[in-house]
Amino acid sequence: xxxxxxxxxxxxxxxxxxxxxxxxxxxxxxxxxxxxxxxxxxxxxxxxxxxxxxxxxxxxxxxxxxxxxxxxxxxxxxxxxxxxxxxxxxxxxxxxxxxxxxxxxxxxxxxxxxxxxxxxxxxxxxxxxxxxxxxxxxxxxxxxxxxxxxxxxxxxxxxxxxxxxxxxxxxxxxxxxxxxxxxxxxxxxxxxxxxxxxxxxxxxxxxxxxx
Amino acid sequence: xxxxxxxxxxxxxxxxxxxxxxxxxxxxxxxxxxxxxxxxxxxxxxxxxxxxxxxxxxxxxxxxxxxxxxxxxxxxxxxxxxxxxxxxxxxxxxxxxxxxxxxxxxxxxxxxxxxxxxxxxxxxxxxxxxxxxxxxxxxxxxxxxxxxxxxxxxxxxxxxxxxxxxxxxxxxxxxxxxxxxxxxxxxxxxxxxxxxxxxxxxxxxxxxxxxxxxxxxxxxxxxxxxxxxxxxxxxxxxxxxxxxxxxxxxxxxxxxxxxxxxxxxxxxxxxxxxxxxxxxxxxxxxxxxxxxxxxxxxxxxxxxxxxxxxxxxxxxxxxxxxxxxxxxxxxxxxxxxxxxxxxxxxxxxxxxxxxxxxxxxxxxxxxxxxxxxxxxxxxxxxxxxxxxxxxxxxxxxxxxxxxxxxxxxxxxxxxxxxxxxxxxxxxxxxxxxxxxxxxxxxxxxxxxxxxxxxxxxxxxxxxxx
Numbered sequence: 001x002x003x004x005x006x007x008x009x010x011x012x013x014x015x016x017x018x019x020x021x022x023x024x025x026x027x028x029x030x031x032x033x034x035x036x037x038x039x040x041x042x043x044x045x046x047x048x049x050x051x052x053x054x055x056x057x058x059x060x061x062x063x064x065x066x067x068x069x070x071x072x073x074x075x076x077x078x079x080x081x082x083x084x085x086x087x088x089x090x091x092x093x094x095x096x097x098x099x100x101x102x103x104x105x106x107x108x109x110x111x112x113x114x115x116x117x118x119x120x121x122x123x124x125x126x127x128x129x130x131x132x133x134x135x136x137x138x139x140x141x142x143x144x145x146x147x148x149x150x151x152x153x154x155x156x157x158x159x160x161x162x163x164x165x166x167x168x169x170x171x172x173x174x175x176x177x178x179x180x181x182x183x184x185x186x187x188x189x190x191x192x193x194x195x196x197x198x199x200x201x202x203x204x205x206x207x208x209x210x211x
Numbered sequence: 212x213x214x215x216x217x218x219x220x221x222x223x224x225x226x227x228x229x230x231x232x233x234x235x236x237x238x239x240x241x242x243x244x245x246x247x248x249x250x251x252x253x254x255x256x257x258x259x260x261x262x263x264x265x266x267x268x269x270x271x272x273x274x275x276x277x278x279x280x281x282x283x284x285x286x287x288x289x290x291x292x293x294x295x296x297x298x299x300x301x302x303x304x305x306x307x308x309x310x311x312x313x314x315x316x317x318x319x320x321x322x323x324x325x326x327x328x329x330x331x332x333x334x335x336x337x338x339x340x341x342x343x344x345x346x347x348x349x350x351x352x353x354x355x356x357x358x359x360x361x362x363x364x365x366x367x368x369x370x371x372x373x374x375x376x377x378x379x380x381x382x383x384x385x386x387x388x389x390x391x392x393x394x395x396x397x398x399x400x401x402x403x404x405x406x407x408x409x410x411x412x413x414x415x416x417x418x419x420x421x422x423x424x425x426x427x428x429x430x431x432x433x434x435x436x437x438x439x440x441x442x443x444x445x446x447x448x449x450x451x452x453x454x455x456x457x458x459x460x461x462x463x464x465x466x467x468x469x470x471x472x473x474x475x476x477x478x479x480x481x482x483x484x485x486x487x488x489x490x491x492x493x494x495x496x497x498x499x500x501x502x503x504x505x506x507x508x509x510x511x512x513x514x515x516x517x518x519x520x521x522x523x524x525x526x527x528x529x530x531x532x533x534x535x536x537x538x539x540x541x542x543x544x545x546x547x548x549x550x551x552x553x554x555x556x557x558x559x560x561x562x563x564x565x566x567x568x569x570x571x572x573x574x575x576x577x578x579x580x581x582x583x584x585x586x587x588x589x590x591x592x593x594x595x596x597x598x599x600x601x602x603x604x605x606x607x608x609x610x611x612x613x614x615x616x617x618x619x620x621x622x623x624x625x626x627x628x629x630x631x632x633x634x635x636x637x638x639x640x641x642x643x644x645x646x647x648x649x650x651x652x653x654x655x656x657x658x659x660x661x662x663x664x665x666x667x668x669x670x671x672x673x674x675x676x
Contacts, residue, residue, distance in 0.1 A: 055628060058446040059391030066390075097300060099342050102385050102437065106446070109389075124343060149525060150299055153260045177440075195444065 002026040004039035007071075011043025012050075014063030016070050019043075023071040033078040037115070040068050040075070044113050051197050058106065061197060065113030072115070086117040088207045091133040092143035093121035095154040100147035103176055106196035107143055114200045116141075127161035134167055140207045142167075143199070144189070146176040155179070156187040163188070171206035175199065212602050214468040215594050219490025223583035226483060227564045228516050229553045232490035235425065235473050238371060239330040241291035243474050244492030244517040248549045250542035251293035251334070251477055251494050251520035252280050254535035257527050261301040266308060272526045273312045277319040279536040285327035287543045290550070293372070293494070293518050294320060295334040295477070298361070303337045304354070306361035313365045334427060335370035336476070337361045339378045347382055349407055349667040362415060366422040373419055374476045376432040379407020380462070382663050384434050388441060388455070391448075391632070393607060393639040396455055398654040400434060401603030402647065404462040406668040412469035419470070426471040428491070430479035431459030436504070439480070439577060443505055448629040450614060453576035454636050457589045457610035460484040461602045464593070467491060477520035480508055480577075483586035488594055492517035499541050502534065507575035514567040515583065519546050572623060576614050579623035585613050600647040607640045 002025050010019040019040075026036050047064040050056045079085070090111055094104050101123045111118045119137050121129040130142050142162060144155050159172055173191040174184050184192035191206050193199035203209075219232045231244025241249060254276040259265055277294065284292045294316060302309040313335065320331045340354040341347050349355070362373055380403035387395025408429065419426045430436075435456045442452035460481040467473075473491030475482045477500075482493035496503075497512030500522035506512075513519060521538040529537050552563040564583070571578040579585065592609040596602035611633050617623040618630065625633075644650050651670065665671055 054445065057391065057448050057451075057628075057632075058441075059389060059451075062389055063391075099300075102389060102441070105386070106389060122345060148299075149258050150256060150261060152258055196446070 002029050002031060004031070004035060007036070007039045008043040008046065011040055011064050011067050011071070012047050014060065014067050016067035019067040019071045020074055023074045027074070027078055033075055033082055034084055036075055037079060037084065040071055041115060044068055048197055048200070058196065061113075062106070062109050065109045068113045087115050087209055088140040088203065089117045089119070089137055090141040090143060090203065091119045091121060091130055091137065091139045092145070093125035093130060094123040094145045095151055095158050096124055096126050097154050098146050098148050098151035099123045100145070100176075103147065103196065104143070104145040107145070107175065107193065107199045110196045110200050111203060114203075116203060127158040130158060131162055131165045131167065134162070134170055135165075139170055141171045141173060141203050143193075144172065144174045146174075146179060149178045152178055152183065155189075159187050159189055173199070173202055173206060212594055212596050212598060213464075215464070215488050218487050218587065218590055218594060220487045220587070223587055224561055226487055226515055226583040226587060227560055228514055228549050229560065231473070231486060231492040231517055233472070233492075235492055237330075237332040239291065239324065239332060241330050241332055246553055247290050248516060248546045248553070249291045249293055249518045250284070250289055250539060250546050251295055251518040252535060252539045252542060253295040253297055253477070253521060253523040254280070254538075255297070255523045255525055256299065257525045261299055270312065270315060273315050274319070275533065276526050276535045277316045279533055280539040281319055281323040281329060281331070283532075283536045283539050284331075284543060285323060285329045287540060289329065289543045289546070291330040291332070292539070293332050293334055293474070293520075295336055295374075295520070296370075297336040297376075297523060298338045300338050300340050300343070303340050303358050303361055306357050306364060309337065309361045310364045310368060313368055313370060317369045332372060333370045334372040334374055335362065335365045336374045336376065339375055342378045342381060345382065346661060346663045347378070347667065348664070349379055350410060359414060359418070362418050363422075366418055366424045371424050372427040372474070373415055373424060374427045374429065375411070375415070376430050376476065376478065377408065377411055378433050379411065379668065380404030381433045383658065385437070388438055388447060391451055391635070393451075393454065393636050394643055394654070396458060397600065397603040397607065397640070397643070398650070400431070400458050400462045401599045402651060402654070403663070403668050403670070404434070405465050405599040406670065408462055408465035409469060410669065412466045412471065416470040426466065426469070428471045428473055428475035428479065428485075428493075429463050429466040430476035431463050431481055432476075432478045434462070435459035435481055436478055439506060440504060442577065443507070448632045449507070449576045450625060450629045450632045451636065453580045453614060454607050454610045456481055456577060457484070457580055457606040458603045460589065461593055461599050461606055464488060465599070474518045477518070478522055480506075480512060480581065483515040483581050483583065484590045484593070486515055487587050487590035494518035494520050496520040496522045499538065499545055502538060508571060508578050508581065510567040511571035511578045511581055513545070513549065514564045515586070519549070574624060576623055576625055576629070579617050580610050580613055588613060598647060600650060601645070604640050604643060607636065611637045611640075
């Protein structure tokens with residue numbers, strides 16, 4: 001059996017060329033795709049642990065996530081054949097009137113790296129953009145981002161519009177510099193993610209997945 | 212390089228607050244860089260949506276802010292006041308709204324001068340909305356046209372200083388920051404950003420000339436300050452943010468190459484480097500801008516300032532008064548102390564400067580690269596490079612060298628998990644080609660299609676020399 005420990009390590013170190021090649025080799029050798037997925041996810045969990053221990057920075061986590069994403073492109077068709085699906089589907093965007101996208105992009109990359117299918121509606125996104133993407137893709141979660149105090153009201157109106165559109169079971173997680181848990185509670189969001197790495201945990205909690 | 216191949220300031224002792232080799236005199240006789248530090252106040256709205264329906268409430272907010280800060284400035288005998296109006300996106304997109312609010316503030320400033328003798332000057336800073344479409348359209352379209360219209364109409368109305376936090380290259384820089392990619396940072400700032408700065412500031416200079424007002428300066432806020440905020444959140448290493456700051460000076464310098472004469476925009480923490488190169492006065496912000504964002508540069512930023520700013524504060528009620536009034540008071544006291552040191556002579560000013568520098572520099576790499584000595588070394592590397600791209604490389608390598616030397620000498624604390632980033636950055640820069648054309652080809656080959664429009668930056672058309 002190919003060395004899946006080495007594959008996990010390639011993810012941790014962000015060696016995307018190695019990770020993609022070894023994913024392909026493992027598949028060719030007949031390794032169960034679910035085991036390969038476990039190795040990839042294990043690598044992401046390890047880099048997440050290193051980040052939480054302040055041993056690495058987010059770029060290193062994102063480089064690992066990029067290696068994971070590219071490996072998943074090789075692995076996903078085989079997972080689908082075996083009935084293995086992404087853990088959840090999320091729609092993410094920065095609310096109307098706000099152009100800031102770093103935080104949103106960080107969260108999107110982290111979610112993708114955690115085997116979440118992510119649809120990014122971009123910045124300055126209208127409530128209907130979120131609703132359309134969520135309905136079309138049967139989303140479990142919608143992530144709303146804002147950096148300006150003057151665009152926080154757009155978060156509230158987006159939450160209201162999502163609920164009014166009948167998406168009552170979709171969990172809404174908000175984030176951004178001026179946003180707080182108290183604000184999330186006030187506007188009826190289901191969660192607040194203070195940073196990109198723990199946004200994975202918040203999503204998993206919101207949709208009832210074990211952390 | 213370009214318009215600057217020597218430094219205006221060559222000795223660290225001459226790079227200090229309140230004095231600039233090329234001071235600027237305003238219509239009301241404020242001399243920025245002429246021996247006094249002036250407060251610069253900026254305020255913004257509380258949590259409120261901006262649209263036609265809310266404009267009456269918004270007018271009241273701005274009236275309340277400007278009347279309050281002018282009253283307090285007069286009461287505290289401020290030597291003068293810079294009022295910056297940094298618009299929010301809808302106020303640029305509807306330039307008539309931005310103009311209306313400008314007139315409210317200019318009228319109040321005239322009234323305060325007539326009644327109290329308070330001198331003031333208005334800095335107009337339209338929000339750069341060009342990135343509202345992705346990929347951004349930089350040289351045409353409604354966002355560009357509306358922004359120019361706001362500059363033009365407010366300059367005609369009496370805005371004497373024109374500034375902006377321009378965003379050219381940000382669509383590429385953000386991801387480079389996230390990925391810790393120094394080659395992407397240099398491409399965004401020193402190739403793409405430089406080209407946008409040139410196009411933008413040549414246009415702004417025409418407006419300024421027509422209305423006989425001044426181009427003041429730009430800032431790498433969306434670049435260097437984004438890096439700083441990410442570093443404060445421990446998302447990226449502070450060493451990386453410190454290097455980004457050094458490189459960002461190359462981009463901001465272009466405004467001065469195109470005719471800006473200061474005071475440099477407050478949130479440009481790269482301004483000490485630019486003051487050393489250009490000799491123009493600079494506005495800075497630090498501890499008294501904690502209302503807007505945190506930074507590790509609270510004191511050191513003041514060491515080289517000619518105007519001292521609060522960045523921005525919302526119009527909300529605090530215990531003593533509305534927040535803009537409280538902040539103008541704080542700024543005035545900060546300036547009063549610096550001006551007392553200046554009045555006491557060069558040695559006193561240098562002593563205060565030393566305290567400001569030393570109290571921050573040892574604690575953070577981002578502060579360390581901005582000591583007068585180090586800012587001069589980065590400035591020197593920039594002006595002796597052959598073009599902006601090479602200047603970016605030189606600034607990055609110089610910053611890395613300074614940080615290594617500083618850490619070895621015990622002058623700056625750099626934790627182990629950040630030290631290895633100096634090696635990564637250095638290796639990344641040294642791997643880049645010397646030829647800008649080859650670098651552009653290299654970058655265009657790896658940038659995801661659709662992320663930016665090279666033609667909007669004049670790329671493939673006019674190499675910058």
